[in-house]
Amino acid sequence: MKKALVCGAGGFIGGHLVKKLKAEGYWVRGVDIKEHEFCESAADEFIVLDLRKEEDCEKALALTEGNFDDVYQLAADMGGMGFIHTAECEIMRNSALVNINMCHHAANAGVGRYFFSSSACVYRDMTKDEPELAEEDAYPAMPDNEYGWEKLYAERMAMTYARHSNMKARIARFQNCYGPEGTWTGGREKAPAAMCRKIAAIEDGGTIEVWGDGTAMRAYTLVEDMVDGIYTLMQSDCEEPLNIGRREYVSVDELVQVVAEVAGKTVNIKHIDGPVGVKARNFENNKIHDLGWESKYSLKEGIARTYPWVKAQLEAQQAAE
Numbered sequence: 001m002k003k004a005l006v007c008g009a010g011g012f013i014g015g016h017l018v019k020k021l022k023a024e025g026y027w028v029r030g031v032d033i034k035e036h037e038f039c040e041s042a043a044d045e046f047i048v049l050d051l052r053k054e055e056d057c058e059k060a061l062a063l064t065e066g067n068f069d070d071v072y073q074l075a076a077d078m079g080g081m082g083f084i085h086t087a088e089c090e091i092m093r094n095s096a097l098v099n100i101n102m103c104h105h106a107a108n109a110g111v112g113r114y115f116f117s118s119s120a121c122v123y124r125d126m127t128k129d130e131p132e133l134a135e136e137d138a139y140p141a142m143p144d145n146e147y148g149w150e151k152l153y154a155e156r157m158a159m160t161y162a163r164h165s166n167m168k169a170r171i172a173r174f175q176n177c178y179g180p181e182g183t184w185t186g187g188r189e190k191a192p193a194a195m196c197r198k199i200a201a202i203e204d205g206g207t208i209e210v211w212g213d214g215t216a217m218r219a220y221t222l223v224e225d226m227v228d229g230i231y232t233l234m235q236s237d238c239e240e241p242l243n244i245g246r247r248e249y250v251s252v253d254e255l256v257q258v259v260a261e262v263a264g265k266t267v268n269i270k271h272i273d274g275p276v277g278v279k280a281r282n283f284e285n286n287k288i289h290d291l292g293w294e295s296k297y298s299l300k301e302g303i304a305r306t307y308p309w310v311k312a313q314l315e316a317q318q319a320a321e
């Protein structure tokens, strides 16, 4: 039986990835600095470890017999735009330490394949209607935020170790990912979860606040599609970073309208000052499509799976107060 280690298994995408790997027949160890907030981990073994520490990386990788075939590194000090623009030092220090130590110890331990979860934030800002950026257009580098710079460094770290060891590196640049069992409140939530929460909280015809002028363009990928993409990439021979995302671009205001339709509510928008991030995103996804992956869920289908979950979380929280 193949063995996989998922770092960040107590988080959103890592939690879903563990379920995917179990379904594919792997023995899975999950590690994270905390337990999963919203569900019991599906991993065969779950260990709470701080992967900033070298000794904890060694514990994560230690098996009584043999090595892990695959390591999926998704642990990061992570959040939406509100977090990315305020916690710059935490991101630059904590995520870099995790990536430096995990990659080094995975290569030393004789791991077969090492997956690193990078981000579309490695790309520069774009204007609306600009032609698509391909993976190589990440250079010359000018990410919009420190989170993107840290990801670029960690990508290069994984590729460097792959050149100098027997460990193969697989690197995905995720576009915005959303779905059930992700952070939905508290300051680290991303736009789709935040919109679901705000709309669940108002009456029909009510008003929600939206950061910025609502015109920033984004693409959103449901987590089930994302973990299929991760798995597809990991099985491939692709040694370069590769974009994973659905090619369905909407403005922030259009995202609000999709959530409002799913909720069956008329929603008014009040634009307020707040961190927005880049003006637009537009990426090529040809390379992941060439590997046979296609996104299956439209934004509306994905929100139809996400909104009821966020609404139930909000109602449970209100009932407990």
Ligand code: NAD
Pocket: 007, 008, 009, 010, 011, 012, 013, 014, 031, 032, 033, 034, 049, 050, 051, 052, 073, 074, 075, 076, 077, 078, 079, 094, 098, 117, 118, 119, 120, 173, 174, 175, 176, 177, 178, 183, 190
């Ligand atoms: P998440 O915050 O839900 O998961 C990250 C997990 O890493 C958390 O459970 C956290 O506790 C854990 N972690 C943080 N520091 C740790 C440490 N020192 N030791 C052990 N575990 C630690 O985020 P997510 O949305 O699941 O993202 C997973 C990965 O994908 C991250 O690397 C993120 O940067 C990347 N990514 C996510 C998105 C997205 O839209 N969600 C987009 C681009 C890239």
